[in-house]
Amino acid sequence: MARLLFASTVLLGxxxxxxxxxxxxxxxxxxxxxxxxxxxxxxxxxxxSNVSCRTLEYALYGNASxxxxxxxxxxxxxxxxxxxxxxxHSIFRQVCIGFSSNVTLxxxxxxxxxxxxxxxxxxxxxxxxxxxxYVYNTSGMTFRGLNFQHCGPVPSNVFVxxxxxxxxxxxxxxxxxxxxxxxxxxSSITLRNTLFVGNRNMYPAPYxxxxxxxxxxxxxxxxxxxxxxxTRTIPATILISNCTFLDNQAGHNLANSTRPVLLKxxxxxxxxxxxxxxxxxxxxxxxxxxxxxxxAEVDGGGVYVSLxxxxxxxxxxxINNTFVNNVVQNxxxxxxxxxxxxxxxxxxxxxxxxxxxxxxxNAGGAFSVALYDSDLSSTQHPDNITFYNxxxxxxxxxxxxxxxxxxxxxxxxxxxxxxxxxxxxFDLNLSLEQSQDTSALTSFRFPTFFxxxxxxxxxxxGGITLLNTRMQANGAMQFINNTAVFGAxxxxxxxxxxxxxxxxxxxxxxxxxxxxGGAIYVEFPPIRFVIDIFNRLCFLQxxxxxxxxxxxxxQDWKVGLGTRIGRESWGPG
Numbered sequence: 384m385a386r387l388l389f390a391s392t393v394l395l396g397x398x399x400x401x402x403x404x405x406x407x408x409x410x411x412x413x414x415x416x417x418x419x420x421x422x423x424x425x426x427x428x429x430x431x432s433n434v435s436c437r438t439l440e441y442a443l444y445g446n447a448s449x450x451x452x453x454x455x456x457x458x459x460x461x462x463x464x465x466x467x468x469x470x471x472h473s474i475f476r477q478v479c480i481g482f483s484s485n486v487t488l489x490x491x492x493x494x495x496x497x498x499x500x501x502x503x504x505x506x507x508x509x510x511x512x513x514x515x516x517y518v519y520n521t522s523g524m525t526f527r528g529l530n531f532q533h534c535g536p537v538p539s540n541v542f543v544x545x546x547x548x549x550x551x552x553x554x555x556x557x558x559x560x561x562x563x564x565x566x567x568x569x570s571s572i573t574l575r576n577t578l579f580v581g582n583r584n585m586y587p588a589p590y591x592x593x594x595x596x597x598x599x600x601x602x603x604x605x606x607x608x609x610x611x612x613x614t615r616t617i618p619a620t621i622l623i624s625n626c627t628f629l630d631n632q633a634g635h636n637l638a639n640s641t642r643p644v645l646l647k648x649x650x651x652x653x654x655x656x657x658x659x660x661x662x663x664x665x666x667x668x669x670x671x672x673x674x675x676x677x678x679a680e681v682d683g684g685g686v687y688v689s690l691x692x693x694x695x696x697x698x699x700x701x702i703n704n705t706f707v708n709n710v711v712q713n714x715x716x717x718x719x720x721x722x723x724x725x726x727x728x729x730x731x732x733x734x735x736x737x738x739x740x741x742x743x744x745n746a747g748g749a750f751s752v753a754l755y756d757s758d759l760s761s762t763q764h765p766d767n768i769t770f771y772n773x774x775x776x777x778x779x780x781x782x783x784x785x786x787x788x789x790x791x792x793x794x795x796x797x798x799x800x801x802x803x804x805x806x807x808x809f810d811l812n813l814s815l816e817q818s819q820d821t822s823a824l825t826s827f828r829f830p831t832f833f834x835x836x837x838x839x840x841x842x843x844x845g846g847i848t849l850l851n852t853r854m855q856a857n858g859a860m861q862f863i864n865n866t867a868v869f870g871a872x873x874x875x876x877x878x879x880x881x882x883x884x885x886x887x888x889x890x891x892x893x894x895x896x897x898x899x900g901g902a903i904y905v906e907f908p909p910i911r912f913v914i915d916i917f918n919r920l921c922f923l924q925x926x927x928x929x930x931x932x933x934x935x936x937x938q939d940w941k942v943g944l945g946t947r948i949g950r951e952s953w954g955p956g
Contacts, residue, residue, distance in 0.1 A: 406461075408442045411435035411468035423460060439465070439472055439488075439498070443480070460486045467529065469495030474515060481519040490528035493553045500534030500559075514542035514565075521546045528553045535560030536585065539606065543569055551577050560585060562606035563631075567613045571620040579609035579654065580629045607652030607687060608633035608677060615660040615692070619667075626672045628654030634680035634712075650680025651720070652687030653709060657699075661692040667699040674718065676708040682751065683720035684709030684742060690727035690766065702735040706749065709742045715751035715788055717742030717778060723766060723800075726756045730766040739775045739786065747788030748780035748812065752802065752829065754791040765800035774808040775823065784825035785812035785844055791828030802826070806835040814844025820868040822848040834858045839865060839872070846894075848874045855882040856889060862902070864893040870904030871896045877906070 406426055409415070415437035422436060422445035436442040442465060460483040469492050480486055490496035500515045515534045518524050524546060531554065534540035539562040543549055547570040555578045556563035563582045566572050584606055605611075608631035612621055634650045654677040659665055674685035685706050688699065706718035714720075718739050721732065739749035752768060775786035783790065786809050789802055814821035822845035824831075829852055836859045839846035845867030847854070854873075862872035871894035875881060881903075883889070891902035 406463045408463060408465045409435035409468070410437070410439050410442050410465060410472065412437060412470045412472050413468070415468075417441040423463060435468065439467070439474060439478060440476060443478070459483050463487070464489065466491055467496040471497050471499045473499045473501065477514065478516045479519070480517070480521055480524065483518075483521040483524070485523040486521065487525040487527065488529060489525070493528035494530060494555065496528065497530035497532050498534075499532055500537075500540065514539045516541045518543040518546055518549070520544075521549075523548045525550045525552070526554055527551075530555045530557060531559065531563065532557045533559065534563075537561045539563075539565035539611075541565070543567070543572070545569065547571050549573070550575070553577065555580065556609070557581055559583075562611050563609055565606055565611040565613075568615065568617050569612075569619065570617060572612065573622045573624070574610060574626050575622070575624045576626065578627045578629070579631055580627070582608055582631045584608045584631075584633045584649070605649060605651055605656065605658075606633075607631075607654070607656035607683075608679070609652075609654045611652070611656045613656075613658040613660070614662050614665070616662055618662055619659070619665045621657065621665070621667045623655070623669045623672055625670075628672070628674045628677055628685065630676045632678045634678070650682075650713070652683045653677030653679040653685060653711075655686045656683070656689075657686070658689045658691070659694045659697055660689075662694055663696045665697040667697070669701045669704060671703045672705075674704065674706045674709055676710075678710045678712070680712050682711055682714040682716045682722075682744070684711045684716065684744065685718040687716070687720050687722075688732075689722045689724060690730050691722075691724035692727075693725070694727040695729045697730045699730070699732045700735065701733070701737055703737070705738045705740075706742055707738075707740045711744035713745060715744050715747040715753065715783075715790070716749075717744035717747065717780070718749045719751070720747070721750075721752045721768070722755065723753070724755045727766055729764050732766070732768040734768065734770045734773055736772045737774075739773065739778055741777045741779075743779045743815075745781050746783035746790070746825075748778035748785045749775050749787060751784070751788045752790065754793060754800070754829075756793060767801050767803070769803045769805065770807050771805045772807070773804075775810070775812060776808070777811045777813065779813040779815050780821055781815045782821050783827070784823070784848075785814050785821050785842065786823045787825070789824075789826045789829040789831070793828070801830045801832060803832045803834065804837055805833075807837050809837075809839045809846065810841055812842045812844070816844075818868055819844050819866075822846055822867065822870075822874065823865075824848070826850065826852050826854065828852050831855075832857070833860055837861075839863070841865065843867075845870055845874055845896075846872050849876070849879040849881065851877040851879065853880040853882065855884065856887045857884050858886065859888040859890075861890045862892070862894055863890070866895045866897075867900075868898050869896055869906075870900040870902075872900075872902045874900065874904045875906065879905075 415435035417437045419434040420436035462485045464487045540559045541564045543566045545568045550573045552575045557580050559582045562584050609628045633653050654674045709718045711717050742749045778786045809823040812823040823842040825848045827850040831854045834857045838861050840863040842865045846862045846865045865871045872891045894901045
């Protein structure tokens with residue numbers, strides 16, 4: 384009898400498990416009937432109905448009253464697949480999925496089912512948040528083949544918080560006002576084959592625009608034009624694969640804001656915002672994706688990345704992506720902006736096989752890096768960024784890097800983290816300032832290293848500008864037909880060191896400077912005070928890298944190493 388009871392218990396448990404794994408709900412806005420269909424949770428324990436529900440809300444909640452707060456277990460779903468027929472699924476109240484597991488919303492035909500928020504009560508204050516779809520504390524949430532369109536103005540059209548194993552696959556976010564997709568404090572999120580197109584995040588910041596401290600800004604959530612991700616303390620795995628971000632905008636700062644430009648509350652990340660605060664061991668991968676014609680008011684026309692509050696040991700990889708025609712109106716990073724606030728360390732960013740074409744910003748036309756804080760007393764290793772096999776073509780800026788701008792805003796003695804370029808091309812980048820004296824790459828207080836074969840050609844404004852920094856040249860470097868006012872190949876100013884290693888093959892050909900330094904220009908103003916020696920002196924140094932410790936000057940260079948090297952063509956004989 385005991386064995387029979389045990390066997391019956393096991394069988395009952397198996398049947399319940401099978402039933403939970405197979406809960407299918409059907410929603411058809413054209414042919415469904417909310418009166419005759421069987422909603423959840425009744426559908427989990429009854430014979431499936433042959434009648435589809437007409438609305439998503441009824442399929443999920445039945446006759447239950449609208450949730451006031453989405454973080455309530457009353458609306459939990461478990462092992463549910465919601466099949467959504469082709470057509471427009473209008474939502475009339477906030478769709479809440481909280482304390483749930485293994486929930487999938489899938490279109491019967493990819494791209495055929497659209498979630499439309501045009502009838503959503505955006506001013507309904509009974510909702511604690513005004514987000515159209517809210518996922519909270521859920522493990523295993525999948526959206527597949529759905530369109531999210533014409534939602535807003537709300538803070539976020541789809542908002543996911545404190546969840547795990549979240550996926551958007553074959554989805555489209557189109558023509559939304561507000562942040563199309565915002566994810567916070569979620570341990571894993573995948574975007575695959577998903578399109579963000581024509582979204583306008585113009586929702587105003589919900590706090591004092593005139594607060595000017597970095598600390599205040601980075602305690603507050605900001606959202607971008609496409610996908611926004613933010614985590615604090617919680618390690619995260621983020622994958623953006625085969626996605627397209629087209630014609631999205633992040634803007635709308637108040638006209639009377641007195642904040643410095645870079646600290647304005649909105650206008651960051653026209654396509655993507657990634658913020659890692661006080662978190663370690665996160666993995667971010669953006670691969671095989673396209674960022675086209677996105678706009679940010681402040682910085683990061685395509686992608687905005689911030690590492691802050693002790694973020695450490697995180698790895699970010701951007702591989703096989705295309706950034707084209709992205710624009711920043713006020714500051715930096717026409718395609719990508721990377722920012723380090725409140726001391727980050729041991730973070731690695733790999734930018735591999737990316738193409739940057741026709742992006743523009745005030746500084747850093749394609750890519751910018753800004754370091755706001757550093758800690759020399761720390762025994763940790765600094766962050767590092769490596770560009771491998773990247774092409775920067777026809778990008779433009781007014782100042783500090785028509786293609787790449789590296790800016791350290793800390794004290795002169797706190798040097799930025801190392802930046803490495805391997806096999807990169809800088810071609811046809813354009814200085815927009817009147818004097819056309821902004822080089823393709825500007826490095827201010829960032830140690831900059833070159834390996835492999837790097838090529839600077841036809842850049843209007845020059846090839847490289849070094850400001851108060853160190854550059855080391857290895858491998859092969861070519862500077863061909865660049866033009867500038869000073870230093871068409873390389874310009875150095877304000878305590879610089881250019882290290883030339885024995886394995887370097889360096890070529891300057893056809894470079895033209897309208898004032899001085901066709902190949903290399905070294906700024907060396909008259910010394911009036913002792914302090915000028917330390918603050919303005921630049922050096923060009925040959926580094927032996929051999930067993931003895933001496934530095935040996937090459938004997939076969941065709942010109943001497945004076946204060947200014949003014950020839951158009953120069954290099955080892």
